[in-house]
Amino acid sequence: MTDHEWASVKIPAELFREIEKRIKETGFASVDEYVAFVLREVVFDDAEQELAGDDEEVVKERLRSLGYLD
Template identity: 40%
Template sequence: MSQEQTQQLDLPARIVERVEDRLPRTEFDSPEEYVSFVMEEVLYRVEQETEDDDFEEVDEDEVKDRLKSLGYLNDE
């Protein structure tokens, strides 16, 4: 792993255990390297998907009116 600036991030113990269980079946030397790789892959895919999406601008009041008409919001 390169000498990049890092920050600490807490993960649930169950995820850390799963990473540690998988580590022997990977090419990575540490859980940190493995998690960094997985996060890079996931973020790349998510960013690619959102770049390709054509988002339609919607008026917030129209959305609220529609949600009210469907019974999801109450008149306040």
């Protein structure tokens, strides 16, 4: 993970230690890298779901305007 600006976030030490244990068996080089990956998955997945919900409303409105839905 290079070419990114970084900021610090505090997490409980117990959680940090647990992540350290887990990343030993993965391709993650650090706790920072792992946490950034997990947060990206959560943040961008939520954003995609919100967009999908908006898209659904657009489709429903279009179907209503065409007379396919009441």
